[in-house]
Amino acid sequence: MSEKLKKVECDPKCGFMVRSHDEKEIVDITTAHAKKSHNMTVTEADVKKMMKDA
Ligand SMILES: [Zn+2]
Numbered sequence: 001m002s003e004k005l006k007k008v009e010c011d012p013k014c015g016f017m018v019r020s021h022d023e024k025e026i027v028d029i030t031t032a033h034a035k036k037s038h039n040m041t042v043t044e045a046d047v048k049k050m051m052k053d054a
Pocket residue numbers: 010011014015016033034037038
């Protein structure tokens with residue numbers, strides 16, 4: 001387990017940010033956030049595109 005720390009940031013107006021070493025956790029949290037806060041369905045591929053080194 002030597003994955004880099006990654007982060008996903010939502011729209012600045014939203015302010016949501018998640019940061020983890022665990023990509024799966026980021027995917028889970030981001031998809032749940034998108035659904036709950038934006039009524040949007042994002043796929044794992046979408047989240048990975050949004051992911052940056054933190
Ligand atoms: Zn958001």
